[in-house]
Amino acid sequence: MRQLAVGRALDRELFAFVELGSDHYAQGFADGVQFVTGCTFGKDLIVRIPHGKASLRLVDQEKGRAIRVALRPEAIEGVEQSNWFRTCSSTGRFASETDRAANPLIAEIVAVPEETLFAVGPVFPLRIEHPDPTFESIRCDGCGESVLTTYVRKVDGRHLCVACEERQRVKTR
Numbered sequence: 001m002r003q004l005a006v007g008r009a010l011d012r013e014l015f016a017f018v019e020l021g022s023d024h025y026a027q028g029f030a031d032g033v034q035f036v037t038g039c040t041f042g043k044d045l046i047v048r049i050p051h052g053k054a055s056l057r058l059v060d061q062e063k064g065r066a067i068r069v070a071l072r073p074e075a076i077e078g079v080e081q082s083n084w085f086r087t088c089s090s091t092g093r094f095a096s097e098t099d100r101a102a103n104p105l106i107a108e109i110v111a112v113p114e115e116t117l118f119a120v121g122p123v124f125p126l127r128i129e130h131p132d133p134t135f136e137s138i139r140c141d142g143c144g145e146s147v148l149t150t151y152v153r154k155v156d157g158r159h160l161c162v163a164c165e166e167r168q169r170v171k172t173r
């Protein structure tokens with residue numbers, strides 16, 4: 001954010017791509033990105049790219065440019081070689097009773113300079129296309145639920161939501 005000279009996204013100023021996969025142990029990384037940048041799931045300002053990395057591409061949507069930040073391999077290796085991490089990974093989960101064991105590691109991480117933890121690439125041009133919002137809903141002829149018109153599928157003269165259309169397709173197969 002400092003490199004892009006941007007503040008937290010109050011509206012839609014930023015966009016974040018986190019490069020974690022859903023099986024990455026460091027899911028909290030995405031929470032951290034949402035908290036710090038304001039690029040939240042609710043604002044539809046964050047997506048996952050499943051690359052298995054604790055890294056981020058942050059886009060300044062107003063200026064059409066972005067920056068990539070990645071945790072340095074030495075920093076990740078430092079965590080993964082700690083006693084706390086080994087205990088957690090041997091049980092396959094991060095249990096709350098082992099949180100205290102992480103304290104020395106956390107103290108170490110917050111004390112080192114940012115450059116030791118993160119590699120920050122150059123600013124590069126990047127623009128994101130967003131669809132115009134849809135404001136019109138109708139009732140699905142199948143389930144009766146309200147659905148945005150852009151998601152409605154027409155089957156034999158009936159207007160169906162995605163779920164009902166799929167159910168219909170399975171039935172007629």
Ligand SMILES: [Zn+2]
Pocket residue numbers: 140141142143144145160161162163164165
């Ligand atoms: Zn339906």
